Amino acid sequence: MSREATPFDGHSVSAATRSFLSERHGLLIGGQWRPSLSGATLDSHDPATELHxxxxxSGGAADIDMAVTAAHRAFTGPWSRLKARERAGLLVRLARLLERDAEMFTELEILDNGMPRFIAGLTVSNCVEMFDYYASAILRIEGVTTTxxxxxxxxxxxxxxxxREPVGVVxxxxxWNVPVSTLTLKLAPALAAGCTVVVKPAEETPLSAIAxxxxxxxxxxxxxVVNIVNGPGESAGAALSTHALIDKISFTGxxxxxxxxxxxxxGNLKKVSLELGGKSPVVVMPDADLELAGSGVSMATFFLQGQNCMAGTRIFAHASIHDELVARLEAFTGFFTLGHGLDPANNFGPLIGGAHAGRVLGHxxxxxxxxxxxxTGGAKLDRPGHFVPPTILTDVRTDMAVFRDEIFGPVMAIHRxxxxxxxxxxxxxxxxVYGLSGSVWTRxxxxxxxLVSRIRSxxxxxxxxxxxxxxxxxxGYKQSGWGREFGREGLDAYLExxxxxxxx
Known part of the structure; x- marks a missing residue:
């Protein structure tokens, strides 16, 4: 794919990405791209440069109603008449198209979300894999005989x-934190199961869903079969959650x-899948391999700038290794290069926005x-973009808010x-209150x-x-959610x- 210079912080993007960004972007409802009924719009900004x-x-309740009606019509009409192998073929075709356009999707994720290129590339590759995985799973949807x-x-x-039958309209x-990946891990099994869908992307990161x-x-x-309505959560998201023709909601947030x-x-007792917050424990025992833990615990906290639900931000360090571990963790922050994700030399991007960066630093x-x-860390960089460097706190008590609340940023809290x-x-x-992820470091x-058998995650x-x-x-366990995504369980969530x- 040819490349040409663009004004994105002095970096170049592909011609396909530049062309996509120059176009008008509507709502996908019933196979047609259209403006919202109110005429409202929302803007996407690059969090690394703050440029438009x-x-x-930007849709609201009326647009959601149109999209749900279209999805219901498709579910009871042409989609329900497709054979399993035909559904599988469509998912495989979609995987190949995404593979073809992987560079554009990678760049859209970098620009819209701020993630580094190596993470964006991995997530797009994983999306291709997910469409292929659930395409093959379609032919293994089967019931049982019994007495x-x-x-x-x-x-x-x-x-x-x-x-095994599809739940219906979902x-x-x-x-916003991993937009195209989180969409795909819901969309692929929903379509494999035979459902039709209405997608409400995060208003901060609408671009990859449109693409x-x-x-x-x-x-x-x-x-x-697939409808996409961008818009605020309090209007579009709320309307989707209450709509009587929606049979299931799958939410991550x-x-x-x-x-x-x-x-x-x-209201209509629709089924709900929830992948929610986390405050994952990372337990480092006295006999841990500290060289391994130094890098591994750092990445557990700082991967994707800590903007991921399974981030290991609650560190339990045994007193016998605490000081050496902290020294290694501090030293490892030198591995991170903050900057625009379009530059492959950078591996640590900005936070999603200024308000979010302020909340993180408030913690x-x-x-x-x-x-x-x-x-180390603890202050926003004095430069364009919402950059907060890796931050490490010690002498943290277990009753402190920083050790109990999900911060969703690059803040590591260490308890001895x-x-x-x-x-x-x-x-x-x-x-x-959370129970999403966690890790144990020991020989x-x-x-x-x-410990694994005793940790409730x-x-x-x-x-x-x-x-x-x-x-x-x-x-997750507890307040980290209901249900499971990925794997066979991810498909079961969309089947009756x-x-x-x-x-x-």
Whole structure:
């Protein structure tokens, strides 16, 4: 793909990306791109430069209603008549188109979200894999035969079996931190199951969803199977959550908003999947490999600038290794190069916006007032963009807000502990309303597996952190959510089970 110079902080982007950004961007409803009924728009900005990228249509309740109606019409019409192999073929075709346009999608994620190029490239590649994975899973959607009920077989033969059927029309509400990846991990299994969807992207990062909508049309999906309505959460998102023709909502975002969605879904008792907040414990034991932990624990916290739900920002460091670990963690921050993600030399991008950066740094200030010690970072860089460097705090008590609240930024809070009693350590790790991820760092397999079995999180890793993949189910305990995404469980979330008994 040819490249030409653009004004994005002195870096170049592909001609395809530049062309995409220059166009008008509407809502995808019933196979047509159209402005919002109100005429409202929202702007996308590059968080690394604060420059304007694009203007997109901003929908509200009336647009959502049109999109849901289109999705319902498609579900009961052409989409329901497609054979399983035809659905699989469409997903494979979409995977190939995304593979073809991977450079543009990578650049859109960098520009819209601020993520470094190596992360953006990985997420786009993973999206291709997810469409392929769930395309193959379509042909493995199958029921079972079982013993018929006795009252039917008392005087006759009978057959009992189950069918797996799509839930129906699904609303997908997507966050801003990994936009195209989070959309795909919901969209691919929903389409594989035979559902139709209405997508509500985050208003901060609308671009990759629009680009994916164009590929969905190019792949040949029937009109109305996928609808995309950008807009604010309080209007478009709320309307989607309450709509009577929506059979299921899948939401990724904050626990606070998750509660509102549960309340909104009560009207027609629609099904709800939630992947919510986290404050993941990272337990470093006395016998840990500190060279490995120095880099691994740093990445657990600072990957994607800490703007990920499974970030390991709550560090439990045993007193015997605390000082050496802190020294290694501080030294490792030199690995990070802050700057625009379009430059492959940079591996640490900006936060999503100025207000969010202010909230993150507000947590740091409160922690320092409460007695924590700043090791490094702690202040916004004096340059364009919303850059907050890796920040490490020690002398953090477990009752401090910085150790209990999800900050969603590059802030590592370290608590020194002295006990080697695994029950006590697990109790400290579990002292949180969240339970999404976590990790244990030790050379002892016995210690590792005992702690893993005691930590109440949907995912716990040993000598690594955040080990997710398309085939591995991911989700939370407690207030970190309901249900699982990825893997077979991710497909099951969009399927109903129907039991059938036939008297022969």
């Amino acid at each position: 990228l694009a203007t997109v249509a 018929p009920p006795p009252h039917v077989t008392a005087d006759a033969e009978a057959l009992t079996y189950t069918l 609303g997908l509400i997507v966050p 994916l909508g164009r590929l969905i049309q190019e792949a040949g999906f029937p009109d109305g 904050s626990t606070e908003v998750g509660r509102k969605i549960v309340q909104a879904a009560a 740091v200030d409160r922690a320092l007032n409460d007695g924590a010690t700043l090791v 502990f002295e006990t080697e009693d695994l029950e006590q350590i697990a109790a400290m790790a579990n002292d949180s 002892s397999l016995s210690t590792a597996h005992k 949907g995912q716990v890793s040993i000598n690594c952190h955040g080990a997710i993949a398309t085939n591995i189910p991911f989700g 089970t129907k039991a059938v008994t036939a008297r022969l």
